[in-house]
Amino acid sequence: MTIEARIGIVGGNGWLGNAIASAAVSSGTIDGKNLILSGRSGKRGALDVPGAVHTRDNAELAEKSDIIVLSVRPDDFAGLNIDASGKLVISVMAGIAADDIAARTGARRIVRSIPNAAAAIRRSFTPWFATPDVLDSDKRIVQALFDACGEGAEVPQEAHIDYCVGLTGSGAAFPALLAEAMIAHALSQGLPPDFAARAAKGVVAGASQLFEDRDSDTSAIVQEMIDYRGTTAAALQTMLDNGIKHTVALGLEAAAAKAAALGKPA
Numbered sequence: 017m018t019i020e021a022r023i024g025i026v027g028g029n030g031w032l033g034n035a036i037a038s039a040a041v042s043s044g045t046i047d048g049k050n051l052i053l054s055g056r057s058g059k060r061g062a063l064d065v066p067g068a069v070h071t072r073d074n075a076e077l078a079e080k081s082d083i084i085v086l087s088v089r090p091d092d093f094a095g096l097n098i099d100a101s102g103k104l105v106i107s108v109m110a111g112i113a114a115d116d117i118a119a120r121t122g123a124r125r126i127v128r129s130i131p132n133a134a135a136a137i138r139r140s141f142t143p144w145f146a147t148p149d150v151l152d153s154d155k156r157i158v159q160a161l162f163d164a165c166g167e168g169a170e171v172p173q174e175a176h177i178d179y180c181v182g183l184t185g186s187g188a189a190f191p192a193l194l195a196e197a198m199i200a201h202a203l204s205q206g207l208p209p210d211f212a213a214r215a216a217k218g219v220v221a222g223a224s225q226l227f228e229d230r231d232s233d234t235s236a237i238v239q240e241m242i243d244y245r246g247t248t249a250a251a252l253q254t255m256l257d258n259g260i261k262h263t264v265a266l267g268l269e270a271a272a273a274k275a276a277a278l279g280k281p282a
């Protein structure tokens with residue numbers, strides 16, 4: 017789907033806002049001339065967004081946009097002054113509730129979402145939630161925008177978005193941590209650093225490619241290896257016995273708790 021509406025991204029010069037803008041244009045989902053990107057400093061994002069207008073003036077952005085994406089840090093939201101009444105607002109901010117977005121912007125049609133940094137390569141799995149006033153036509157645009165960034169998926173409750181800050185928003189961070197743990201152990205066993213890094217990243221990257229197959233079932237992969245009763249089973253069972261699932265659960269809960277705290281005044 018091509019989005020004909022004009023989209024303004026507040027914080028469009030930042031990590032995520034720039035990635036979304038780049039993905040939307042490079043996929044052909046929106047013409048760059050229909051994008052306006054704002055930032056305070058005048059700095060541009062790392063990724064080129066051909067045709068887009070850049071501004072430091074959020075009032076100009078609001079005036080020129082049919083849809084406003086809020087991509088400032090949660091801590092900066094309280095200082096944001098923008099009139100989005102009558103417009104669709106799409107927030108990517110962690111922890112900021114739809115009611116607070118409505119109160120600050122005057123908008124009623126509000127979507128909350130949690131993309132991740134893989135939007136830069138159009139591989140973000142992005143959950144999104146629409147408040148009751150959001151129109152079906154708005155939803156088609158939101159889905160198209162997040163499909164341009166990878167894959168969008170509507171969730172039925174706002175609470176799911178708060179939960180997903182950890183589940184999807186952290187993006188490459190958790191697989192990177194797994195690779196880090198593997199590298200650290202390989203180094204402790206005397207393997208050369210360059211080899212250890214290539215080996216661990218190669219395993220994680222290879223697994224990611226395998227998971228691309230929509231039919232791949234992670235629990236089946238784990239069970240198959242446990243049933244094989246070989247060396248991988250020994251490793252998996254030791255990790256399970258030592259609480260790896262509990263550790264992951266604690267991490268996801270910590271992310272959700274941090275997001276909840278971000279949404280509250282200090």
Ligand SMILES: NC(=O)C1=CN([C@@H]2O[C@H](COP(=O)(O)OP(=O)(O)OC[C@H]3O[C@@H](n4cnc5c(N)ncnc54)[C@H](OP(=O)(O)O)[C@@H]3O)[C@@H](O)[C@H]2O)C=CC1
Nearest residue numbers: 027029030031032055056057087088089090109110133185
């Ligand atoms: N990065 C990620 O992977 C993810 C981020 N998010 C959410 O996305 C949002 C953006 O995060 P991220 O891109 O990482 O942060 P960045 O700091 O990279 O980008 C935020 C941008 O907002 C701009 N900004 C701040 N205040 C204003 C303002 N009043 N008007 C216009 N622009 C403003 C800043 O511009 P300047 O520097 O010029 O002041 C900055 O470039 C956050 O709310 C975060 O929770 C959600 C999921 C994943």
Ligand SMILES: O=C(O)[C@@H]1CCC=N1
Nearest residue numbers: 110130181182185186
């Ligand atoms: O780490 C963060 O705060 C951002 C927001 C959600 C995921 N990443």
